[in-house]
Structure formats: structure tokens, C-alpha cells
Amino acid sequence: MRRPVRIAVTGAAGAISNSLLFKVASGEMFGKDQPVILQLIEMPGRMEALRGLAMELEDCAYPLLHTITLHDNVEEGFNNIHYALLIGARPRGPGMERSDLLESNAEIFTRQGRALNDYANRDVKVLVVGNPANTNALIASRNAPKLSPSQFTALTRLDHNRAKGILANHTGANPRNIGRIVIWGNHSTTQYPDLHHATVLDEPVMNQIDFDWYQNVFIPKIQNRGAEIIEARSVSSAASAAQAVVDHMRDWILGTDAGEIVSMGIVSDGSYGVEKGIFYSFPVRCDYGRYQIVRGLDISEWGRERMRLTEAELLDEKAAVNHLLPPETEASHQNLSICLRSGVTLYADGTGPDASSKYLTTNRVM
């Protein structure tokens, strides 16, 4: 049996986590031979709900679930973690402007970046899910000077999966036969879902669909899918977001399928002319725990225009939180060598539970 890996989840009693944690504990994310330690983090007022969730996890008797610890602060919850799934964020309330949302979440992600810097394993891999995910990833990364920006990512796999599912429905193809979709830019309504490189059964998609449908139905549908779901359910997407988190992390750690492209929000190294240092969704491939941007895709002027639009939104968001981006991490985000990390999981600690955790609930000998 392999040594357990430590995974921190924020917003752990929330709706996304309610779906996600059962998938992680059953081995869907890290593989069926990888034991996991879940370090679950919630706000102090939500600890009872979190305790209930931990009891349910325990009651599933998952063979791979080594330990669960519960924490009401990130400094304790991030201790020695190998993976951070940052789901908790303040949702947009009535009358709140996007800039208010940016501001209130910026404080949360500044603290989380610092805590990752100070307490996480040096090789930690971070996925930001809480919105505005790309800019939250930027804030966390800029506040973690001891970590590489390439260790931080933002979730656009949800958009990627949506594009695949909706295209499958439209063409009558099985989603497994659809490949090479690209989501460019921000996880927002400005994102550019690009089908120009996509294939159905290895044939170009653009030969099989009507351009008007692509431009006027498909693109707006993907861009607005989150809002459409909120409208229908009165709450945000949860199970599909959890599935996207699993897919993102599994591909990052275990590698993408041969020839496949997936979309990840990552720090821009200037590829495709995108301004360096912002978190932008690119086409990537993963291997040995590292991701690499797929370069050289042919982009028309029509596509470039859409890529620039979503880039401009990210630059606006960056400007709105600029006061929270420490100048000393500017250079590391401008001069990137992507894939700095070995992908090897480092163990700085023993693998047992942290005995000081006041919410500790379970521990299992593997």
C-alpha cells in the first residue's frame, strides 16, 4: 500500500464538497491504490455540519480513507498538505457588484496563499474553485513567495466538460469520442470555448456543425451555463463542479490520455500572446504530475479577438486587486519556467494524524 497523501479542502461542508469528498475517498481522484488523509476546513459556525459530513464519510468504510481531520482555520488545516482544493468563497449576494465580490474574496485568498506558503508541503498542488477562480488563484499564488506559480491552478474543466457534454448531445456522439476542446481565458461569461481543434471520432468538429449554431448558440450556452443552472436550481452547480475537480486533479496527477488536450486555468507564460502573470485557461497536457501548454494551435483572427476579450477582463480583475499583490512576487510571475517542479510527492512529515487537531474524528491504520 502506498503512503497516504494529505488533501485540504476549504468550504468542506458546502454543496460541491458534499459530492466531491465521497469521490476522493473512493479513489476516483488519486487512483484506487492511493490512501488519502482529508484535512477538511470550514468556518467556525459550520463545524457541526462538517462533523456530520465526516461521520457519513466514516460510515462509507472506504478502504482508502486513512484519516479525516476537521479544522476551523486554514493555518492548521493546510499543515503539510500535498494538495489543496480551495472551494470555499463568499458567494455574490443581492446588490453586490463584481468588484465587491473580488474584494471580499481577495482577503480570503490572500490569507490562504500565505497559509499555503507557511504550512503546506513544498510540492503542494493547488486548485482554486471559488469564484472569481482565476483571480483568486492569482492572489493566492502572489501571496505564496516560497511556492512556484506553476503549483497554482484555477478550475475551467467545468466549462471544458460542459462543452463536451453539450457537443455530444448536439452531434449524437459519445463524449468519450470527442477530444481536443479548448477553453481559453476566464471562468466567466467572457471565456472562449474553442471547437476549431476539436474532433469527433478523429474528424474535425467544425466540418460537422453549423457555424451559426457554434457562434450564436453553443458559445453563449457554455459562457452562461453557470447562471442558467443557478436560475433553474436557485443554487450553483455542485455535482458537475465536483466531477470537474476530480477530472482536473486526476489528469494533473496521473496524466492526460494520449493525444488528449484539457483546459486548465494556469499562470500565463506569454504563450499565444497572453499577458504574462495572469491566470488564464490554456490547452494543456499533463504527465508525471506536471502540465504543459499545448503550443502551436492555429488561431484565426476571429478566435484571437475572443481570446483578447477574456484576457482584458482578467487584466481588469487584476487591476481591481492590485493592492493585494505583493510587488516581490511580480518577477516570479513574469519570468516563468513552467514545470519547475519534479512532480514527486515530498514527505516532510509522518503520515499519521495531527494529534493537536481539536476536531480530529477518525484515524485508520492501513
Ligand code: LMR
Ligand atoms: C458555475 O460555472 O457553475 C459557477 O461558477 C457559477 C457561480 O457563479 O457559482
